[in-house]
Amino acid sequence: MPSAPRAVVRALALAVVVAVAILGAVVPGGALGAAYPTLPVGDDRGLLANLSGPVLAPGASGAISFSVGDPLPVPLVGASVELDVYAFSPSPGGTTSNVTVAGAPVLSNATASGPLVVVPIGTVLPSGSVRASVGVTTGASAPAGTFVVRTALAFLMNGSSYLLESRGWFSASVWAAATQLPNGSATLNLTVLGVSGVTPETSVVLTSSQYAWVLAGVLGAGLLLVGLGAFVYFRRGAASRSGTRRAGDDQKAPTAFGKRRTRDGD
Numbered sequence: 127m128p129s130a131p132r133a134v135v136r137a138l139a140l141a142v143v144v145a146v147a148i149l150g151a152v153v154p155g156g157a158l159g160a161a162y163p164t165l166p167v168g169d170d171r172g173l174l175a176n177l178s179g180p181v182l183a184p185g186a187s188g189a190i191s192f193s194v195g196d197p198l199p200v201p202l203v204g205a206s207v208e209l210d211v212y213a214f215s216p217s218p219g220g221t222t223s224n225v226t227v228a229g230a231p232v233l234s235n236a237t238a239s240g241p242l243v244v245v246p247i248g249t250v251l252p253s254g255s256v257r258a259s260v261g262v263t264t265g266a267s268a269p270a271g272t273f274v275v276r277t278a279l280a281f282l283m284n285g286s287s288y289l290l291e292s293r294g295w296f297s298a299s300v301w302a303a304a305t306q307l308p309n310g311s312a313t314l315n316l317t318v319l320g321v322s323g324v325t326p327e328t329s330v331v332l333t334s335s336q337y338a339w340v341l342a343g344v345l346g347a348g349l350l351l352v353g354l355g356a357f358v359y360f361r362r363g364a365a366s367r368s369g370t371r372r373a374g375d376d377q378k379a380p381t382a383f384g385k386r387r388t389r390d391g392d
Contacts, residue, residue: 161320162287162288162289162320162321162322163286163288163322164316164317164321164322164323165288165290165316165322165323169197169198169323170290170322170323170324171197172195172197172255173194173195173196173197173202173279173290173323173325174192174193174194174207174277174279174290174325174326175192175193175194175195175255176191176192176193176257177190177191177192177277177326177327177328178190178191178192178328179262179275179328179329179330179331180262180330180331181331181333182262182264182330182331182332182333183332183333183334184229184264184265184266184267184268184269184270184332184334185229185264185265185266185268186264187261187262187263187264188261188262188330189259189260189261189262190209190233190259190260190262190275190328190330191257191258191259192207192257192258192259192277192328193255193256193257193258194207194247194250194255194256194258194279195250195254195255195256196250196251196252196253196254196255197253198252198283199252200252200283200284201249201250201251201252201283202247202249202250202281202282202283203249203281203282203283204248204249204280204281204282205246205247205248205249205250205256205279205280205281206244206245206246206247206279206280206281207244207245207247207258207277207278207279208242208243208244208245208277208278208279208280209233209242209243209245209260209275209276209277210241210242210275210276210277210278210294211225211230211231211233211241211242211273211274211275211330212224212225212241212274212275212276212294213225213273213274213294214226214227214230214271214272214273214274215271215272215274216269216270216271217270217271217272217333220271222274225241225273227268227269228265228267228268229264229265229266229267229268229269230264230265230268230273231262231263231264231268231273231330231332232262232263232264233260233261233262233275234260234261234262234263235260235261243260245258245260247281250281262330264330264332268332269332269334270332270333270334271331271332272329272330272331272332273329273330273331273332274294274327274328274329275327275328275329275330276291276292276293276294276295276327277291277292277325277326277327277328278290278291278292278295278325279291279325288322288323289321289322290321290322290323290324290325291319291321291324291325292324292325292326292327293324293327294327296319300318300319301319303315303318304316304318304319
């Protein structure tokens with residue numbers, strides 16, 4: 127997927143964050159930078175939750191729903207969620223690839239539509255939560271299979287810019303470097319990833335018949351569990367100030383679901 131549209135959308139999203147912070151922030155103003163502060167272990171739980179994608183027939187419509195909560199003692203200012211349909215696995219037993227098929231899902235909200243959309247959330251108060259959703263439209267010619275949706279969450283807190291991204295935004299080599307120690311045991315080094323935390327992913331499952339609906343539903347649930355398993359797995363264990371999180375040596379870092387491009391568009 128070309129990097130230019132994502133760069134433009136991210137720039138617009140960050141511009142909205144800055145504008146909100148200038149006009150009505152209750153925290154001191156701060157400059158947005160390329161390096162993001164890491165969140166201590168456990169503080170990112172509940173930030174992006176209740177993420178759910180639909181199971182549809184080709185040509186049908188549905189929605190991806192989610193919530194943004196604030197488990198922290200200070201408000202999240204100018205929060206926004208980014209969703210991007212970035213990978214496809216034909217059913218049954220297909221090989222994961224980029225989304226280059228006809229009739230692929232199109233995401234939409236009140237201001238934009240396409241494979242990638244940014245949903246403005248605004249300010250989320252401590253212990254508060256905001257529910258949101260994006261529409262999903264598929265073409266009648268779309269093949270059966272699973273379309274994977276990566277996520278990102280951006281906000282300002284105490285004058286600093288925070289960014290959390292899901293597995294799909296990182297290349298296999300970068301993810302491996304951040305999640306596996308030289309001895310083979312699992313870790314999560316947010317400094318290597320260059321983000322504040324990791325968010326879960328979801329999927330849009332397309333089926334071509336009632337029987338395939340059952341099979342694809344099981345497939346989609348399995349893929350979602352893998353993504354959520356990786357997300358929850360790395361929330362466990364201790365964390366260092368540098369953003370490294372350790373897990374037990376009897377567990378392994380999750381494998382990548384296909385090839386991902388880097389955030390620079392590789």
